Amino acid sequence: MRPDYKIFIQSVFLLLISVVVGGSVLAQGIRGKVVSSEGELLPYASVYIRNLGDGVPTNQDGRYEYKLDPGVYDVLIQFLGYKSQLKAVEVGEQWVDLDFVLEPQVYTLSEVEVRAGQEDPALTIMRKAISKAKFHRLQLQQYSMTVYLKGTGQLTDAPFFLKKTLEKEGLKLNEAYTSESVSRITFTQPNKVEEKVISIRTNGDNQSTSPAPYIQTSFYQEKINDIISPLSRSAFTYYRFTYEGSFFDQDVLVNKIKVTPRSRGERVFEGYIYIIEDLWAIHSLNLKTSLLGFDIQATxxxxxxxxxxxxxxxxxxxxxxxxxxxxxxxxxxxxxxxxEVTLNPDLAYVPEIIDEKVQEVTEDVADFKKRNLPWSNWPKSNPLLEKNIES
Known part of the structure; x- marks a missing residue:
């Protein structure tokens, strides 16, 4: 073998070794599964790395994988209806297997019991949350996020007189639709949305069932895809709210509120919304609605x-x-x-929300209420005082 060829082969061999070794060094992190105490796999549970402020969901089999640099991390697992679980883990040069078993969430009733003729605590909670909704909506001047979206489904039936036409156009019944995409979305106040598609793979037709209107629109808005939000200023006209208990999660008290439409039909939600005490922000939600005959479940x-x-x-x-x-x-x-978030500098101060129906209004707040401040575009025109939203 000629010396130059021999040197070339040795160089290629060393390069391959460096690639393999280098790849193995970078291939470390945490992986495992999330199950209930009954052994049931929990698909789409949230795996959140508190040190990084980032996370991933489990897949449909309740498994996850997250690449991490060597270090110590706090891993928080969340799944609606179950107690959150936090574990500290040290990541070295290898993958760490980290499984979680979640217990069902236990709800405690408020000290203020609902008696005959007494107002349900949910009304105060929702009045405050609705009053704070615009603050949360404007809290960020700008934010960017990476969105991973995976969709599956199929059309199972169609009008008999259209079936042949659909087949000619290449659309077959019971043919699986799959889609997977990654994009970077940037929102800038007041309503500018920019999307940069990083990758996309689609097979089939989703029959216009894209969840984009729900992902790109906040539930702090008056409407989501033309459906009245439970945090709309007119929410009490469309919904009844019932307090169903509270629990602690990540050092905050969370209230479980049942949302019931006053008149069932389209353009309203039904289900549960979870509100953080004192912050009056959304912790989680599980709501359903219908639109043009399709039932929609959003979690x-x-x-x-x-x-x-x-x-x-x-x-x-x-x-x-x-x-x-x-x-x-x-x-x-x-x-x-x-x-990546940029806070609104005009909202550096977090307002205190007072419900006039159940709380005493102090003189300093009453004086503040009378001043002509540039908060007049707030719901009920006052950032510190929640006016009597009709229930």
Whole structure:
């Protein structure tokens, strides 16, 4: 063998070794599964690394994998209806197997019991949350997030007179639809949204069931995809609210509120919203609605991305039902991570919310209420005083 060829082969061999070794050095982090105390796998649970303010969801089999540099991390697991669990883990040069077993959430009733003729505590909680909604909506001047979206589904039925036409156009019944994409979304006040698609892979037709309107719109808005939000200023006109207990999570007290439409139909939600005490921000939600004959189930789990700022981390959406003879079911998982936030400098002060119906208004707050301040565009025109929203 010629010396120059021999040197070339040795160089290539050494290069391959360096690539393999280098890849193994970088391949470390945590991985495992999340199950309930009954052994049930928990799909789409939130795996949140508190040190980084970032996380990933588990897959449909309740498993996760997260690459990390060597170091010590606090790993928080969240799944709606179960107690959150926090573990500290040290990551070295190898993968660390880290499994979690979650216990069902235990709700405690407030000291203020609901007696005959006495107002439900949910009304005070929701009045304060609604009054604070605009603050939370404007709290961030700008934010960017990476959105991983995975969708699956299929069209299971169609009007008989259209089936042949659909087949000619290449659309077959019971043919699986799959989609997977990664994009970077930047929102800038008041309503500028920019999306940069990093990667996308799609097979089939989603029948216009995209969850984008729910991901890119906050539940602090008056409407989500033209559906009245439970935090809308007119929410008490459309909904009844019932207090169902509270629990502690990540050192905050969370209230579970049942949301019931006053008149069932389209354009309203039904289910549960979880509100953080004192901060009056969304902790999580599990709401359903219907739109054009399709039933829509939306679940969101929030996490703190800055001081007093909670943003959605894991979303799951289900679309199913019949529409003009078409029938199908579609499921989506969205993971929003790698948040970069810029706080609104005009909202550096966090206002205290007072409910006039159940709390005494002090003289200093009453005086503040009378001043002509530039907060006149707030709901009920006062950042410190929640006016009597009709219930």
């Amino acid at each position: 969101q789990q929030y996490a703190p991305v800055a001081e007093n700022v909670w943003m959605p981390l894991t979303h799951t959406y289900r679309f199913g039902g019949k529409f003009f003879g078409f029938e199908g079911e579609f499921k989506y998982l969205a993971s929003t991570r790698e948040y």
